[in-house]
Amino acid sequence: MREIVVIGGGASGLAVALETKKRGRDVLLIEREEDLGGILNQCIHNGFGLEVFEEEYTGPEYANKYIEEFLKLDIDYHLNTTVLKIEKTNNYFEITMSSKARGIEKIKAKAVVISTGSYERSRGSIIMPGERPYGVITAGSAQRYLNIDGYMVGKRVFILGSGDIGLIMARRMFLEGAKVLGVAEIMPYSNGLTRNIVQCLDDFDIPLYLSHTVTDVKSGESNRLESIVIQKVDENFNPIENTAKVFEVDTLLLSIGLIPDIALLDNLEVVVDSLTKSAKINQAYETSVRGLFICGNSLQVHDLVDNVTLESIRAGKCVSDYLEKKLEKNNESIDIIPGKNVGYVTPQVLDFSWSPKELIISFRGKKKMEKTKIKVFQNNELVFEKFKQFIVPAEMETIKLDYSKLNKFDELGISLEEL
Amino acid sequence: MGKKTFTCIVCPRGCRVTIDDNMNVTGNKCLRGEKYARTEMTNPTRILTTTVKTTFKNMPRVSVKTEEPIPKELIMQAMEEINKVTIKEQKKIGDIVIENILDTGINVILTKPLIRNEVKNEEVHLSN
Structure with missing residues (x-):
C-alpha cells in the first residue's frame, strides 16, 4: 500500500510529489508520457517563473528545475503509464494503470492526488458551420507537433481565439516560415496577456480581428482545408451581414479555451462544480471523496504556471497533514459562493475539520472592471475587502482570509463592485 | 513628438x-520596465525561442533560446542561422x-537537456 499516488507529472504533480516527499511521506508519481514536465515541455517560449524564481525561464527550463530536484530526492515514478481507473473502498483507493512494458497493474493508496492538467476545447464544443476538412486542429496540438516532433502543420494559417496558446502559436508558425493571416476573437477584447498581443502579433504585423468569428469552413482537393470565412458579430455574438472576409488557408488553429481533465473521477462519487467544470474542493484541495485531492489545471485553469506550482505545494502540504491524521472529521462546513460579477470560486467548501488557519480563495471576474472592490460577505456582514485597480476575466485573482474570524453556519459570498 | 505609451513585455x-521626449519613463512597476521602454524607443530587442534539429530518435x-534579447530586426535572420544547425x-x-x-x-543555448533514450531515466523508478 502506498501512502500517496500522484497522477500526472507536469508542473502540478511534480510540486505535490516534492512537497509530500520533503515532509517524509511515501509517494509514487504516475506519468503517461515518456518524460516528466507535462505541457511545459512544448511551451518553449519564455515568461515562466517570475513569481517563483523572480527570473524569466522558458517552459522546459522551468520544468527542469523541478525535475532535477525530483530525481535528486529519489522519488518513485512510472513513465509511459496511463491510469485507467480509480476506485475507492472503505479505507483506501485502488488504481488501475496500464503500460506497454508491464501491462495492466493495480496498486493501492491511502490518498490520491489528481494533477492531470486540462485539455483543449475542440471544434465540437463550439458551433462552427461549414465542412469538416483536414487542417482544423487545436493550437496546443500544433504546438506539440512543431516543438516536440518537429513538423509544421501548415503553410497558410488562420487562428480562431486569442487565448495565449493561439497568440504564441501565431508567432511560432510565423517564425518557422508560415504565412499567418490573422487571429479572430469573438469577444470585444483579447483573452490573452497584453504582452503576447504585443510580442506575438504586433511585432510581426499579424492582424487581430476582435468581435469576429469563423462562419464558414470550405474544403478543397483531397478534403484539405481551402478557405475560411470570418464575420463581425454583434453584442449577442450573431454574425453581421456584409462583414464577411475570406481567407485562403490550409490550416485553422483553434485556441478556444481549456477544460480541466477529470475523466478519472468518473468512477468516484465526486461532486462537480458546473462553473469550474472540475471537482468541488474544500480549502485543503480535497474533493467530496475523503482522501482524494486535486490541484493545478485539473482543478482550475491557471494563467501562470507559477500559480500552479504554488497551489500544488499548498495541496501537497494538506495531503501530508491528512496522512498524519491532523484532521478530525466533524461535519462542520460552509459553502463559498460566487456572487455579483464573479465567474467561479475555489475552494467551494470551507471544512472546519481542517486545521490551517489561512484560507486562500481563487476566483475570476466575469467582465473587465476598473477600480474594483473585492468583497466577502457572511450573513450580510462584510468580513473582507480589498481594492483592485483592474479586474479582467483572463486573470485569476487570489485573496487570503483568516478563517478564525468566520462563523461556522453561514455561507461565504464573494462579489466584485465597481466604485 | 511628445509622449509614447506602450505595454511592457518584460514579464x-x-x-x-x-516615455517622453527626455526619455523619462512612468507607469513601470520595476526597473526593468524603465530599461525596456528606453530600449524599445532606440533599439527594440527580443529573446528568441525556437527549436533545433537533432539526430536523436x-x-x-x-528547444533553444538566445541567452539575451537580440535586436528585433535580426530575428528572421537568426531563425535562418538556427535552422541550419543539427545537433x-x-x-x-x-x-x-x-x-x-x-x-x-x-x-544561443539549449533550454532542455538533450539525452539519448537508452541512457535516460528508466521507465520505472522505484527506490525499494
Whole structure:
C-alpha cells in the first residue's frame, strides 16, 4: 500500500510529489508520457517563473528545475503509464494503470492526488458551420507537433481565439516560415496577456480581428482545408451581414479555451462544480471523496504556471497533514459562493475539520472592471475587502482570509463592485 | 513628438509604460520596465525561442533560446542561422548551440537537456 499516488507529472504533480516527499511521506508519481514536465515541455517560449524564481525561464527550463530536484530526492515514478481507473473502498483507493512494458497493474493508496492538467476545447464544443476538412486542429496540438516532433502543420494559417496558446502559436508558425493571416476573437477584447498581443502579433504585423468569428469552413482537393470565412458579430455574438472576409488557408488553429481533465473521477462519487467544470474542493484541495485531492489545471485553469506550482505545494502540504491524521472529521462546513460579477470560486467548501488557519480563495471576474472592490460577505456582514485597480476575466485573482474570524453556519459570498 | 505609451513585455504583468521626449519613463512597476521602454524607443530587442534539429530518435527537436534579447530586426535572420544547425551529441541544459549569433555577442543555448533514450531515466523508478 502506498501512502500517496500522484497522477500526472507536469508542473502540478511534480510540486505535490516534492512537497509530500520533503515532509517524509511515501509517494509514487504516475506519468503517461515518456518524460516528466507535462505541457511545459512544448511551451518553449519564455515568461515562466517570475513569481517563483523572480527570473524569466522558458517552459522546459522551468520544468527542469523541478525535475532535477525530483530525481535528486529519489522519488518513485512510472513513465509511459496511463491510469485507467480509480476506485475507492472503505479505507483506501485502488488504481488501475496500464503500460506497454508491464501491462495492466493495480496498486493501492491511502490518498490520491489528481494533477492531470486540462485539455483543449475542440471544434465540437463550439458551433462552427461549414465542412469538416483536414487542417482544423487545436493550437496546443500544433504546438506539440512543431516543438516536440518537429513538423509544421501548415503553410497558410488562420487562428480562431486569442487565448495565449493561439497568440504564441501565431508567432511560432510565423517564425518557422508560415504565412499567418490573422487571429479572430469573438469577444470585444483579447483573452490573452497584453504582452503576447504585443510580442506575438504586433511585432510581426499579424492582424487581430476582435468581435469576429469563423462562419464558414470550405474544403478543397483531397478534403484539405481551402478557405475560411470570418464575420463581425454583434453584442449577442450573431454574425453581421456584409462583414464577411475570406481567407485562403490550409490550416485553422483553434485556441478556444481549456477544460480541466477529470475523466478519472468518473468512477468516484465526486461532486462537480458546473462553473469550474472540475471537482468541488474544500480549502485543503480535497474533493467530496475523503482522501482524494486535486490541484493545478485539473482543478482550475491557471494563467501562470507559477500559480500552479504554488497551489500544488499548498495541496501537497494538506495531503501530508491528512496522512498524519491532523484532521478530525466533524461535519462542520460552509459553502463559498460566487456572487455579483464573479465567474467561479475555489475552494467551494470551507471544512472546519481542517486545521490551517489561512484560507486562500481563487476566483475570476466575469467582465473587465476598473477600480474594483473585492468583497466577502457572511450573513450580510462584510468580513473582507480589498481594492483592485483592474479586474479582467483572463486573470485569476487570489485573496487570503483568516478563517478564525468566520462563523461556522453561514455561507461565504464573494462579489466584485465597481466604485 | 511628445509622449509614447506602450505595454511592457518584460514579464506577464504587462505594465502600461509611458516615455517622453527626455526619455523619462512612468507607469513601470520595476526597473526593468524603465530599461525596456528606453530600449524599445532606440533599439527594440527580443529573446528568441525556437527549436533545433537533432539526430536523436527520441527527441527530433530540442528547444533553444538566445541567452539575451537580440535586436528585433535580426530575428528572421537568426531563425535562418538556427535552422541550419543539427545537433548530433548529448548536451546539457544551458550548453551553447551557436556562439555569438550574427555577431551580436549573444549565444544561443539549449533550454532542455538533450539525452539519448537508452541512457535516460528508466521507465520505472522505484527506490525499494
